[in-house]
Amino acid sequence: MLKVESVNLLQVKDLHTSFHTLDGIARAVDGVSFEVGEGETVGLVGESGCGKSVTALSILRLVDAPGRIESGEILLRGRNLLTLPKKEMRAVRGGQISMIFQEPMTSLNPVFTIGDQVIEAVRLHQKLGVAEARQEAIEMLRKVGIPSPEQRIDSYPHQLSGGMKQRVMIAMALVCRPSLLIADEPTTALDVTIQAEILDLLAALQGELKMAVLLITHNLGIVAGMARRVVVMYAGKVAESAETADLFENPRHPYTMLLFKAVPRLDTPRLSRLEDIKGVVPNPKRWPAGCRFHPRCPYAIEKCSRQEPPLEEKRPNHWAACWVLK
Amino acid sequence: MPSSTRESASSETPERGRSYGELVWRQFRREHLAIVGLALIILLFLVAMGAPLLASNKPVLARVDGQWQAPLLRELFAPSPETPELFLERLFNFGLVTLLASLLLVLPVWGIVCIVRRRWRAVVGARHALPLRMGAAWIALGIVAAACMVPFFTVQSRLDNTDYRAALADAAKRPGNFALWPVVRYGPFESSGTPFQPPGREHTLGTDRSGRDVLARLIHGSRVSLSVGFLSVAVAVALGLFVGSLSAYHGGRVDLVLQRVVEVVICFPTFLLILTIMAFVDKRSIFNVMLVIGLTGWTGIARLVRGQMLGEKAKDYITAARALGAGSWRIIFRHLLPNSIAPVLVSATFGVAGAILTESGLSFLGFGVRPPTASWGELLNQAQTWPTGYWWLTIWPGVMIFLTVTVYNLVGEGLRDALDPRMKA
Numbered sequence: 001m002l003k004v005e006s007v008n009l010l011q012v013k014d015l016h017t018s019f020h021t022l023d024g025i026a027r028a029v030d031g032v033s034f035e036v037g038e039g040e041t042v043g044l045v046g047e048s049g050c051g052k053s054v055t056a057l058s059i060l061r062l063v064d065a066p067g068r069i070e071s072g073e074i075l076l077r078g079r080n081l082l083t084l085p086k087k088e089m090r091a092v093r094g095g096q097i098s099m100i101f102q103e104p105m106t107s108l109n110p111v112f113t114i115g116d117q118v119i120e121a122v123r124l125h126q127k128l129g130v131a132e133a134r135q136e137a138i139e140m141l142r143k144v145g146i147p148s149p150e151q152r153i154d155s156y157p158h159q160l161s162g163g164m165k166q167r168v169m170i171a172m173a174l175v176c177r178p179s180l181l182i183a184d185e186p187t188t189a190l191d192v193t194i195q196a197e198i199l200d201l202l203a204a205l206q207g208e209l210k211m212a213v214l215l216i217t218h219n220l221g222i223v224a225g226m227a228r229r230v231v232v233m234y235a236g237k238v239a240e241s242a243e244t245a246d247l248f249e250n251p252r253h254p255y256t257m258l259l260f261k262a263v264p265r266l267d268t269p270r271l272s273r274l275e276d277i278k279g280v281v282p283n284p285k286r287w288p289a290g291c292r293f294h295p296r297c298p299y300a301i302e303k304c305s306r307q308e309p310p311l312e313e314k315r316p317n318h319w320a321a322c323w324v325l326k
Numbered sequence: 327m328p329s330s331t332r333e334s335a336s337s338e339t340p341e342r343g344r345s346y347g348e349l350v351w352r353q354f355r356r357e358h359l360a361i362v363g364l365a366l367i368i369l370l371f372l373v374a375m376g377a378p379l380l381a382s383n384k385p386v387l388a389r390v391d392g393q394w395q396a397p398l399l400r401e402l403f404a405p406s407p408e409t410p411e412l413f414l415e416r417l418f419n420f421g422l423v424t425l426l427a428s429l430l431l432v433l434p435v436w437g438i439v440c441i442v443r444r445r446w447r448a449v450v451g452a453r454h455a456l457p458l459r460m461g462a463a464w465i466a467l468g469i470v471a472a473a474c475m476v477p478f479f480t481v482q483s484r485l486d487n488t489d490y491r492a493a494l495a496d497a498a499k500r501p502g503n504f505a506l507w508p509v510v511r512y513g514p515f516e517s518s519g520t521p522f523q524p525p526g527r528e529h530t531l532g533t534d535r536s537g538r539d540v541l542a543r544l545i546h547g548s549r550v551s552l553s554v555g556f557l558s559v560a561v562a563v564a565l566g567l568f569v570g571s572l573s574a575y576h577g578g579r580v581d582l583v584l585q586r587v588v589e590v591v592i593c594f595p596t597f598l599l600i601l602t603i604m605a606f607v608d609k610r611s612i613f614n615v616m617l618v619i620g621l622t623g624w625t626g627i628a629r630l631v632r633g634q635m636l637g638e639k640a641k642d643y644i645t646a647a648r649a650l651g652a653g654s655w656r657i658i659f660r661h662l663l664p665n666s667i668a669p670v671l672v673s674a675t676f677g678v679a680g681a682i683l684t685e686s687g688l689s690f691l692g693f694g695v696r697p698p699t700a701s702w703g704e705l706l707n708q709a710q711t712w713p714t715g716y717w718w719l720t721i722w723p724g725v726m727i728f729l730t731v732t733v734y735n736l737v738g739e740g741l742r743d744a745l746d747p748r749m750k751a
Contacts, residue, residue, distance in 0.1 A: 062648055065578050094650035107642040111346045111664045120660075121650050156345070172650060 015072035030236035043227030098173035104165035115153035163194035235292035252320035360740020381510035381542035404483035410611030512539035514546035532718035555678035561620025566627025574635035634666035675738030
């Protein structure tokens with residue numbers, strides 16, 4: 001789909017994940033394709049409920065019943081994860097692909113020390129003794145900026161602040177040197193100064209460990225600062241996908257344009273209203289016919305409600321799914 | 327390297343964190359009634375373990391005309407007569423012997439270690455702690471326990487019908503002889519008085535229909551009652567945890583089937599089921615009772631565990647553990663169970679009380695332990711003929727049952743309050 005210079009680490013091809021509930025099938029992810037190159041940071045952007053997190057969980061095959069990955073391919077260095085036996089999939093999780101979550105408060109097991117949990121992460125993938133694993137864990141905690149990790153390692157999660165917990169989560173995720181980190185809104189639950197610290201930390205560790213990051217967020221500012229490429233999702237589909245600078249300067253999908261307008265800026269006149277996107281993401285059990293964005297789209301023409309626009313290369317390396325914008 | 331960490335604790339060394347267990351214990355200590363209850367439960371278990379030392383017709387130690395005798399020792403290692411509950415007797419005796427041996431051996435050693443440690447700290451300084459851990463104490467305890475097991479296999483059982491009371495009373499008249507007796511000088515099985523003797527100087531709490539001392543039988547009977555409570559609940563908890571966690575973790579069809587099984591088992595009337603089974607089994611023993619109470623009592627625990635785990639399973643740390651590549655057994659046992667165990671503990675404590683009541687009821691109806699084994703319910707059974715007349719056969723065991731059940735309930739309630747989710751560090 002998107003041509004990138006670096007070798008493709010992860011290729012998601014036409015992924016369909018849906019939830020079979022009593023009152024219908026919710027097609028949360030409906031034909032999503034994108035790629036992440038080695039060492040690259042890709043932003044996955046969209047409103048709440050547009051399928052970002054389900055995409056992430058699908059990559060790790062962690063979608064729980066009643067959810068099901070219906071079709072598609074997820075290739076990690078050419079190996080299809082969806083057909084992998086369970087045992088090999090477990091080796092991939094945490095070993096090659098790791099994930100960190102939005103809510104650091106509930107992402108650590110409250111009854112064990114953080115050391116226990118980091119050590120567990122080490123020993124799940126490396127044949128190390130407890131003492132060696134502990135050393136490894138201390139090293140990793142130091143790397144993520146936990147002060148005096150030799151003592152902190154015996155702390156319980158409730159003794160740490162939210163930012164500290166997120167650092168521990170990052171340590172657990174990265175201790176086995178994965179080649180891809182999926183960060184699912186890693187800073188949403190943190191306050192702004194700590195957000196910046198965590199993002200700096202992620203960027204520093206990414207450079208050091210040479211891993212790729214799939215950054216899921218609805219914060220366009222974070223994407224602008226971190227990601228080289230951006231995939232914009234809407235209603236379970238990819239709306240637009242381009243290099244970050246190109247996307248910000250020249251969005252080719254009305255949804256992306258409206259997203260930018262909804263971000264508060266310092267350089268707009270003080271009394272002007274912040275524009276929002278009218279309406280909400282439609283119910284995934286009843287996606288609108290045609291272009292899924294057309295009920296909320298100010299540019300919508302008649303064709304939009306009848307026929308679904310394909311993802312087209314509007315400019316070199318800039319793909320968007322829209323009938324109106326060229 | 328990462329930027330400076332502003333939200334870190336200001337540089338003082340963090341205190342060693344308190345584990346979940348420590349937190350619960352801190353909270354539990356504030357429940358005064360529950361602490362009293364816990365102390366009483368421990369006391370009850372000590373009485374049950376020390377039953378031979380508290381009530382026996384053999385002296386612990388005697389010196390007759392220059393000869394040392396310890397007739398209670400053989401009784402301790404090889405209890406007689408042969409009852410179906412002999413295993414239970416051995417178990418409690420083993421506990422008693424181990425306890426005494428460790429008190430005699432480990433405690434002095436531990437004391438010395440503590441003194442050496444203090445000295446060490448004073449001389450070398452706290453920075454380099456003496457490399458001794460609690461682990462050493464546990465290993466020592468294990469060795470002592472293993473050593474205590476040996477005589478239980480080697481000592482032969484022999485019926486010793488010597489009337490030590492009479493013999494030693496004679497001997498005591500001669501100088502230089504002495505005997506160390508248990509508190510109550512009657513065994514639980516011997517007819518030492520006339521039937522239905524009311525409480526008096528001879529027999530403090532009276533005698534039963536065979537002229538056996540009621541106090542001795544009460545003391546020895548606590549072994550049956552306490553172990554029924556403990557073991558049947560252990561069976562129930564093990565089964566309940568297993569079924570509940572499978573049900574919650576796998577969900578879907580597994581959950582559906584298991585929950586229907588639970589619903590079926592809930593419908594079994596425990597008491598009637600036990601009566602039926604006891605009527606069919608030829609070698610009737612207290613273990614059947616325990617097993618049936620356990621096999622019918624696990625349903626509530628299974629449902630509790632399932633509900634608790636469903637709540638925990640939705641939390642991010644479970645997804646995080648799966649995202650790290652943990653397998654399902656690891657997630658159930660390491661992540662889900664420790665976080666869902668609290669209500670089970672509370673329920674189990676109440677279960678113990680219930681099981682003790684069930685056993686008393688069965689023995690009262692004559693379907694519990696077989697004679698000559700003593701149990702509280704069995705004493706109640708004897709009072710059936712004339713409950714008001716033989717009031718001492720009603721009151722004393724009744725008080726014991728009431729006390730035990732109350733005490734377990736107090737502890738259960740204290741535990742429930744201590745485990746309250748609003749509990750704060």
